[in-house]
Amino acid sequence: MFETDLTRRLNIRYPIIQAPMAGGPATTKLIAEVSNAGGLGSLGAAYLTPEILRSTIQEIRQLTEQPFGVNLFVPVETTESQATIEKMTTCLNKYRIELGIKENPPIENVSESFEEQVQVLLEEKVPVFSFTFGIPSKDVIQAMKKQGTIVIGTATIVEEAKQLELAGVDAIVAQGSEAGGHRGTFLGNTTDSLIGTMALVPQIVDQVSIPVIASGGIMDGRGLVASLALGASAVQMGTAFLACIESGAHNVYKKTILSANEDSTVVTRAYSGRAARGIQTKFTKEIDQYPGVIPVFPIQNAMTRDIRKAAAKANNPEYMSLWAGQGLRLATDHSAGTIIQQTMYQSHILLEKMIKVSD
């Protein structure tokens, strides 16, 4: 059903990719459930050490024999001034006091080694490697492709898609402005490059010759059929799975998702230093008004980690990063398998209805 160039290539039954969602939601259970249901489960592995990355991949393989993907963040060289870091530390101490955790903690585990993560993916011969925030070296892309791993990049504007195609990727995720989580932007301006999915997908499809995966605001069969109509070969859905049974999102996070509206999100640099869409919280409101400079990603991400962890422990959503897209009213707490089945069923019924009125 809805076999496309890409589903054949990925060897999956349905054109549905579960968004990688680094940092918790994408459990091995969720990934395996999606892959077993005919979609492509994806591990958001950016924050995993090489050791945990390897064991997680092995865990997925115990839960499913179907293909799955692993997503990494392409590193961007960054430095931040000591003054900027010190000022932000002072600002963040306010939250630490409120949460009862230690002030002025050392900044640890700023980022994992991309090279070591890539090495694990090569050794484990993962079926699909996807990435965001840039383009890995030609060597990495070629090594992946040589061993049969399908390589998927992420674009938020047409120029990024063109560069990804030139670099040799097999498919491109077109990340529309509706999408939750980090913006993948690496050539455009991260705030100006908020192109809606409806506009972005056909413009990318027209400019590249490889399959395009629509992402951003796609929550059900309506979004799937709409995306295929726009020329996409598959969809990537994140928010649709955030509150599902197998999602590893914190209970408070899930509850917030299920009661949130289409206009509950903002694009913020507050939590990580990089533009990302999530539910507006006390933390985003306050830090988005911060008079100084917010440290760049991944420094700000490392600096807020203790706060986010303590907030999660205290069941306090106001200081947690609640990444989510704009399709929020359509999120459900079903199982991932049910979400996929319902999406496919709805798509089928919908197309039949549409063909009837088309004459």
Next chain:
Amino acid sequence: MFETDLTRRLNIRYPIIQAPMAGGPATTKLIAEVSNAGGLGSLGAAYLTPEILRSTIQEIRQLTEQPFGVNLFVPVETTESQATIEKMTTCLNKYRIELGIKENPPIENVSESFEEQVQVLLEEKVPVFSFTFGIPSKDVIQAMKKQGTIVIGTATIVEEAKQLELAGVDAIVAQGSEAGGHRGTFLGNTTDSLIGTMALVPQIVDQVSIPVIASGGIMDGRGLVASLALGASAVQMGTAFLACIESGAHNVYKKTILSANEDSTVVTRAYSGRAARGIQTKFTKEIDQYPGVIPVFPIQNAMTRDIRKAAAKANNPEYMSLWAGQGLRLATDHSAGTIIQQTMYQSHILLEKMIKVSD
């Protein structure tokens, strides 16, 4: 072809509404061409005096016997401090000197009388009345409906759609963030309420029982089929017609549209005081950095009118308001009739292709 509840109600052949585009692009020729081709042409009449509004409606009627719509801006009570106005006048004088026009001009024709405009629409018994920026009084809506005029409101978030339905409108334009021109937002925050079309349409469709018209980023048959899949009963297309033969857009404006990209636009208050999406220009860049307060709509709109006019006369796009949506790469210079025919043809072919792969 693609007959829906709404096309029957509007008595049009195809589910395509040409966006009203106040201020020039929507000429009587364009409106008539769209209506004659089977869509619904629409006049953006917000800036027209009652006399010109009446003569324009009569002109449209001489060019087509098909239904057409007239769009007005619902007035919002606004005042602006003298200090804010004086500061902006000083700021704008810089552009006046550059363009060789008079400094410190009097602020004239801030807005037309909505009541008088409505009176003309009632007397002329226009087939369709659409509006943005709020909800007219129940009296106005009931008077329109009583005489057979179909009433269409504009929503950018679900809550606005619910309020519009309660007020008794016949259909709702769901204006996604991709859309060009003024944001219709009247309950949400104008900048935070930038919900992408892919996410907005199904969420509104689920919450109201009247037909929904998708708008924002819809440029061709792909966008039409996608919108119908999302649950819309029709689409509203603006940018798709901006550079067409019958469009009254300035030649420089048309040229800019035809060479612009998906990320050429910004949402700005620079020209009118109200958030609107248009091509980024020297003027939007500079005024968006303005350290003071930008006067509210329609005061800023009246204050920049002489500058926009002089810039148009000088063929200088940098000080013209070049409203446009994010679908820019897909704009064409064909005739409006051809755009409608191609959209319908493409939709048909597309659906047939999709139904083939759906099994």
